Amino acid sequence: MSQVSEEKVWQALSRVIEPDFKKDLVTLKMIEDLKIDGGKVSFTIVLTTPACPLKDEMKKSCNEALATVDGIKDIEIAFTARTTSGSFAGKTPITGVRNVLAVSSGKGGVGKSTTSVNLAIGLKALGAKVGILDADVYGPNIPMMLGINTTPKQVGNRFIPPLGHGIACMSMAFLVPPGTPLIWRGPMLHGIIQQFVRDVEWGDLDYLIVDMPPGTGDAQLSLAQLVPLSGAVIVTTPQEVSLADSRRGLAMFQKVNVPILGIIENMSTFVCPNCSHETPIFSQGGGELAAKELKVPFLGRIPINLSIREGGDKGLPIGVGEPESPITKSYQHIAGNIASAISILNSGSKPIQIGNFA
Ligand SMILES: Nc1ncnc2c1ncn2[C@@H]1O[C@H](COP(=O)(O)OP(=O)(O)OP(=O)(O)O)[C@@H](O)[C@H]1O
Ligand SMILES: [Mg+2]
Structure with missing residues (x-):
């Protein structure tokens, strides 16, 4: 031959x-x-x-x-x-961490933490090494959602983050007894987040996801400034008012020069588990519309689903508990879209349009 x-x-x-x-x-x-x-x-x-x-x-x-x-x-x-690294807008990178991604929203309760956890599981299922920095120091719940019952080991003045379903996690929940009201003043908050960034052995990570606290006030703005972010995604719900919320979220990241990778619509239609009838409880298509109007990519939608909520409460994310579920596939699809957007950004080309959101 x-x-x-x-x-x-x-x-x-x-x-x-x-x-x-x-x-x-x-x-x-x-x-x-x-x-x-x-x-x-x-x-x-x-x-x-x-x-x-x-x-x-x-x-x-x-x-x-x-x-x-x-x-x-x-x-x-x-x-x-070979995962490429972000430029971190000139800030000092976190040792071993190639990309840092903020999951944010204009307001509370839209599913940021749920989305952070499930995207982390989705990225891991696609082969990436992933961690979550729970930056919600007021209401930290990532350890619960990841089913972590241990606390970080301390070696000298450095913390080793515990793993939940293979995801490294650092959270204020590890450092205070449950139920303690967390009232931080500006400089304290600054110090804690700096510790989470600098004094944690994150190890070798392709993506570190930062679960942001709700809102777009000063505390969130200084967080966005403090953590060396390579990009941010905005979680929104589909109703019309979400456009204004998304705009606030985008404007905050624009102020600190963090590129927006796109919008995720959470709590889209509800599919009845008995009759499969679809009900748009929070209206329909708001996320896509917001993405269009704000000129950022639409990354995908996740329905309202009982297993998502139960998975969060049980510490067994749907991607782990129901690997074949269409929702697991949707999270992986969004995770892939985000990974692509980050790679394109890291390559120096800038197809991600930064509109004027203020
Ligand atoms: N797609 C979904 N289907 C069903 N329940 C969901 C979905 N997304 C989130 N939830 C539930 O909604 C509640 C709020 O979600 P979550 O805590 O993730 O929101 P959040 O934006 O992080 O809130 P906060 O602003 O307080 O940090 C949780 O009980 C969660 O399980
Ligand atoms: Mg949250």
């Missing part, structure tokens, strides 16, 4: 365009370990995030391009990832 031409293989792969970066895989140096053995061609595609949602599409395009090369009988494509 004649040997396949290596030159022709490279030529074919240089016609495959990476859908996010709009350049070919060879120019982007994404092809490694190319081996040709008789009629068998194998190589690895090096992604910028393990949570890349475009793997199947890229594989298909490579197979199609290589179909034009004579003599190929078998193609084996592997994937690996």
Whole structure:
């Protein structure tokens, strides 16, 4: 059997365009370990995030391009990832942490913490190493939602964050007895968050998710300034008033030059578990509309669902308890969209439009 031409293989792969970066895989140096053995061609595609949602599409395009090369009988494509790092708007990065993502909203109770936990589980399911910094020092509930019953180990003056379902977590809930009213004054809050950023051994993380406290006041603004964020997502509910709330959320991050990766609509329609009838309890489409009006990407929607709420209360997120549920897939879909948006941002191109939200 004649040997396949290596030159022709490279030529074919240089016609495959990476859908996010709009350049070919060879120019982007994404092809490694190319081996040709008789009629068998194998190589690895090096992604910028393990949570890349475009793997199947890229594989298909490579197979199609290589179909034009004579003599190929078998193609084996592997994937690996070297997650790129954010620029953190000139702030000192957290050691070992490549990207830091804020989950925020204009107002309370829309599901920020629930979304933070389920996105973390979604990113992990897609292969990423993930942590959550519970920045809600007034009402910290991430440890409960992740089912963590231990406290951080202290080594010298550094904390080792406990893991919940494989997600590293640091929270004020570990440091005060349950039920203690938490009243922080500005400088104290500053000190605590700084400790969470600097004195915690976060280890090797692709994504650190920051669950923000509700609101867009001074405390939240200084938090957004203090943590070296690579981007922020806004969680909203679908009713019309949510546009004003989202605008406030976006304006806050704009003030501190943190790019907005997009809007997630939470508590979309309710699907009756008995008759499958869909009821838009909080109206419909507000998240998408807000994204359109504010000129930011719409990242996806999550319905109102009993398992989401129960999963949060039990410390068993739906992505762990019901891995095959369509809602688990929706969280993974949004997680993939976010990972893509971060990769594009890290590549230096700026398709993410920063509108005027004030
Ligand atoms: N999609 C959903 N379906 C059902 N229940 C949900 C959903 N999202 C959130 N919840 C529930 O709504 C309540 C509020 O959610 P959560 O605590 O995540 O909101 P939050 O925005 O973080 O609130 P806060 O502003 O107080 O920090 C929780 O009981 C949670 O389980
Ligand atoms: Mg919360």
